[in-house]
Amino acid sequence: MDSKAKDPQIQSFQLVKLLSWTLLVVIVASSLGLSVFLAKHADETLLEKQKEFALLQAENLNHQIYRRFILPTVIGYGKIGLKNEEQMTRLDQVIRSTIHSFKVSEVRIYDPNLIVSYSLNKENIGKTNLGGELIKNVIDSGKPKYEFISKESTVEAIFDFNMRPGTMLLKIVYPLRSEQSLKIDENIIIGALVFTQDITEDYQSVINFERLILFTSCCSALILFATIMAIIKRADIINQQRIKDRQLFEKELNQSEKLASIGRMVSGVAHEIRNPLGIISSSSELLLKRMKEADPINIKILSAIHEECKRLSRTVSDFLDYARPRKLTLVSIDPAELLDKIAVFMDANCHESGIEIKREYVHGHIVCADEDLLYRAFYNLVGNAVQAVEKNGCIHISIKEVADGISVVFSDTGPGFKSEIVDKVKDPFFTTKDSGTGLGLAIVNNIVKSHDGRFTLGNNPEGGARLEVFLSTKHEC
Numbered sequence: 264m265d266s267k268a269k270d271p272q273i274q275s276f277q278l279v280k281l282l283s284w285t286l287l288v289v290i291v292a293s294s295l296g297l298s299v300f301l302a303k304h305a306d307e308t309l310l311e312k313q314k315e316f317a318l319l320q321a322e323n324l325n326h327q328i329y330r331r332f333i334l335p336t337v338i339g340y341g342k343i344g345l346k347n348e349e350q351m352t353r354l355d356q357v358i359r360s361t362i363h364s365f366k367v368s369e370v371r372i373y374d375p376n377l378i379v380s381y382s383l384n385k386e387n388i389g390k391t392n393l394g395g396e397l398i399k400n401v402i403d404s405g406k407p408k409y410e411f412i413s414k415e416s417t418v419e420a421i422f423d424f425n426m427r428p429g430t431m432l433l434k435i436v437y438p439l440r441s442e443q444s445l446k447i448d449e450n451i452i453i454g455a456l457v458f459t460q461d462i463t464e465d466y467q468s469v470i471n472f473e474r475l476i477l478f479t480s481c482c483s484a485l486i487l488f489a490t491i492m493a494i495i496k497r498a499d500i501i502n503q504q505r506i507k508d509r510q511l512f513e514k515e516l517n518q519s520e521k522l523a524s525i526g527r528m529v530s531g532v533a534h535e536i537r538n539p540l541g542i543i544s545s546s547s548e549l550l551l552k553r554m555k556e557a558d559p560i561n562i563k564i565l566s567a568i569h570e571e572c573k574r575l576s577r578t579v580s581d582f583l584d585y586a587r588p589r590k591l592t593l594v595s596i597d598p599a600e601l602l603d604k605i606a607v608f609m610d611a612n613c614h615e616s617g618i619e620i621k622r623e624y625v626h627g628h629i630v631c632a633d634e635d636l637l638y639r640a641f642y643n644l645v646g647n648a649v650q651a652v653e654k655n656g657c658i659h660i661s662i663k664e665v666a667d668g669i670s671v672v673f674s675d676t677g678p679g680f681k682s683e684i685v686d687k688v689k690d691p692f693f694t695t696k697d698s699g700t701g702l703g704l705a706i707v708n709n710i711v712k713s714h715d716g717r718f719t720l721g722n723n724p725e726g727g728a729r730l731e732v733f734l735s736t737k738h739e740c
Contacts, residue, residue: 280495287491291484298480302473306417309469313433313462314409320365321407321437321458327361328354328372328456329442345380354381368432369459372439373398380454398455401436405452410434412459420470421477431466434459518691536579544572591633591713598671598734599626601638602660605645617655620645624662628669630734632714640710643703644673644730650696651677651728668716668735679722679729688720707732 372381377394412432
């Protein structure tokens with residue numbers, strides 16, 4: 264775990280992932296910020312347009328009131344008195360005819376004393392507490408004022424798909440004044456005109472536009488998120504595979520260096536060991552033949568010396584075979600013939616232990632291989648299976664055609680491989696036996712690899728070990 268954490272390639276990729284996530288957050292935040300900005304700009308644009316339109320309506324209403332009510336009333340009655348029912352009716356007609364095609368919810372006229380002189384709602388006429396500072400400021404300054412009245416916040420409005428009339432109102436307070444057509448030097452403010460318009464429908468259009476912007480931004484952010492996540496995931500898979508390949512390469516490189524050092528050591532020592540070992544072995548064998556049964560104790564000692572010499576000779580041979588693989592002598596062979604020879608050679612030993620070798624294959628699968636090395640690999644696998652089964656068991660050997668080659672499978676009814684060692688048994692010098700060099704499966708693996716094959720091992724579902732050798736049939740000798 265520590266080595267992975269310190270791996271520069273992993274750290275570099277983690278930095279790339281962090282930068283990718285940071286970039287994604289920045290892009291999403293920028294997208295949402297832009298959406299909010301556009302929505303707010305659209306909102307402000309609508310309100311400005313509504314202000315301009317309301318101002319035009321107020322000016323028109325001021326004009327109509329002055330031309331169609333004030334002038335005729337002053338000429339006809341001498342003065343304006345809205346307590347006169349005929350004058351009030353006339354003013355009401357003028358106002359209603361002017362605003363009838365617009366969504367106006369309320370019109371009020373305040374006199375300079377902030378008393379309601381006229382209202383569409385008759386109950387408000389004569390009241391003095393409805394004006395407030397806004398009306399007074401307009402009368403004093405002579406400049407119109409605006410006020411937006413919203414019954415919902417922007418967030419609530421976005422989620423309100425059935426906005427009720429009257430939700431969004433625009434109120435304009437406009438100074439009611441005379442016009443210069445009567446040869447008056449300046450417009451005289453004679454009161455305040457309060458004009459309240461329902462702009463809910465237009466505001467709903469803006470809200471729909473804001474929804475579209477937000478929806479588009481969210482979809483874009485999701486698509487971007489999915490794209491970046493897919494890229495990061497793909498890059499992570501590629502990076503993990505590269506790390507795995509590099510670690511495998513480093514392992515093979517270390518193994519090659521180890522083998523090279525072993526090879527140098529063995530090549531220097533083998534000659535010194537084998538020559539005296541051969542002399543000891545042949546001498547002990549010669550003494551055994553001469554002494555026959557003359558001295559049982561000496562014969563027993565000589566037999567032990569001879570057997571140990573043969574065992575040591577095999578050990579030296581294993582080291583040499585693993586550390587210095589010989590050059591292949593490729594010929595066209597049928598693996599089934601090699602397996603038949605091994606089965607015949609092992610038959611006596613297996614019969615004594617109650618082990619049955621079942622050969623489930625046919626002849627005719629030709630491969631290009633080194634006959635001696637392939638024989639040794641198969642012999643090691645069958646020998647290991649016999650040792651694993653020990654007594655009263657079965658060994659299955661089969662050959663089947665697969666893509667681009669054949670698969671030779673060895674399975675037995677022994678205990679199989681423990682899960683914690685299954686990945687180590689092909690390593691050199693690894694053994695679970697009390698005796699042995701731990702090079703048997705390592706040599707098999709080297710032989711198979713030298714033939715561009717694959718050697719895999721595991722356990723059968725029903726128990727026992729399962730070893731598979733793949734050999735290509737593409738190569739020509």
